[in-house]
Amino acid sequence: MKDVRKGYIRPLDLRQGRVDMTHGSGGRAMAQLIEELFARRLGNAYLGQGNDAAVLPMPPGRLVLSTDAHVVSPLFFPGGDIGCLAVHGTINDVAVMGARPLYLAASFILEEGFPLGDLARIVESMARAASDAGVPVATGDTKVVEQGKGDGVYITTTGAGVVAEGADYAGDRARAGDRILVSGSIAEHGMAIMAQRESLGFAANIVSDTAALHGLIAAMRASGAAIRVLRDPTRGGVATTLNEIARQSGVGMMLQESALPVQPEVAAACEFLGLDPLYVANEGKLLAIVAPQDCDALLAAMQAHPLGRRAAVIGSVHQDAQHFVQMTTTFGGRRIVDWLSGEQLPRIC
Template identity: 65%
Template sequence: MNAVVKRFPLRLDTRGARIDMTHGSGGRAMAQLIEELFLKHFDNELLRQGNDQAAFDVSAGSMVMSVDGHVISPLFFPGGDIGSLAVHGTLNDVAMSGARPLYLSAGFILEEGFPLADLDRIVASMGSAAGEAGVPVVTGDTKVVEKGKGDGVFITTTGIGVVPEGINISGDRAQPGDKIIVSGSIGDHGVAIMSSRENLEFETTIESDSAALHGLVQKMVETVPDIHCLRDPTRGGLATTLNELAMQSAVGMHLVEAEIPMKAAVTSACELLGLDPLYVANEGKLICICSAEDADRLLPVMREDPLGRDSRIIGEVVEDEHHFVQMETMFGGNRVVDWLSGEQLPRIC
């Protein structure tokens, strides 16, 4: 026998093989899956330590932690896949505190029978997204459930980050008189998913806006440390996120429909699909609330960043004991933009 023992006599077949229950058993098959698939794409020093936890040094200060589960269907869609989304979604939650994201953990729940080729593609995309963002996946876990007890793959990511000193961004800080900025056109992600699900073809393919916003946020907090609120309007869309902020801050909001950026293709698709774009999920947009003066300083900085090019002031914070979000419509009317009740788009992220 050789001095070097071959742990895995055969290479993992990432072309034809499928996930089976042994990949979740903690034994040799799982070790091979981790080494030949996950480590290949997530390659970094901390993960290679091979311990059940990643260790790293931190400086004293304020830290944030955020978690997001991803159950999107379909797994692959125009503009991304569940892998890139699982990175962007959690990075953005971390970034919305003004923090610089540091590290990610990733928990995979795989369904028996899922093609390894698809898993390989997803993990590769996740690795690329993490690499581009400069935020490595440093610890992970894999579980396998029987066929019919899952749906391909679910990915839960947790991110941690550090908040620069002097930053205090929170959903309860919106004040009457503040301006409401959105960083670009709304509804792209949800409409891309729905079109893909319904096999709808439009003249131009609508792509998800899935993107990591922490670079944009960093420029924003450098320009205006006193940003009051930042939040990404994901599930429930712009309308739900603004209602959350209005409630947390005990204020009302007044929007101007004509100012809300929306792509023509998204508007048409929403009409066709019977969706209200205000409630459609975004994965690469943020809402920023700050003083009017700060908004004027922020806008040019945001517009210089590719992810903030179409930033607009879409309304302002007002006093309102009912915490209503209201909108002046295109036709000069006034509409209450309520919380999403019921379900508009299931499994959109």
């Protein structure tokens, strides 16, 4: 990022100031925004290099790269905001590959007129999440678009990590007989957003589960269990993620509805809005598929970690040429947990 020639302009007004088009055009106003608002909060030695790219130490291993645009609406929600969400989501996408997340890159698309104070709050939340996770924002970019061409702020984060030869938890490794685990109660991120959007009073206590999962994954790996697949069930929820894995691995799956951890207020809000928690986004949960003989050991390792306390075995993998994900319902019936064809929750992350 660039620095600014100090003393030439007044400090940014974080109380009353707003983003304007000058903040995106490469001149002094942009340099000031980057220095006073971004670098001051996200500051680290890599960002401080002040070039358009960061040069970073890289341990030996394969590079893991993941990118996600974050367009969540509203920007602030119970349990988090777009800033920490953008950090957690990308760290998780890197971590579920078995990789150690090392660095983040962050690009901001700001809408003209967006309050600088809100932007500062978002960047602070991002900085805190990155610092807590030990994964610095090493490089960034800022663009400004006219009012009516954005929605406050969009953030794309890209994560880089390193994975040793041999670690492989990709979606194509599930086998018949494997067990399916989830790290905790589901649908909380999506329902926190929906409760806020729909002003559901009775659901005001639902809090997003947004969290970085690399610590939990490290604990799971340390258990020595033969983990086949790791994946974080974000957009589309548990149902979509399991369908993807079933397809990639060429297997079928059978879930037990009674085993699915769902908090009562989340279940109530889902019912009220006609949503199925299986399809609602999570931002701090993971699905693990594990060899049957290691299921208990893995479950114990997950439950021993603060982010896995409510972990549960929710189903198993079997042969199925059609790659169906099915569920035994609490009433003893069976239904297919299909792909969702279209939209359930727009702009949830």
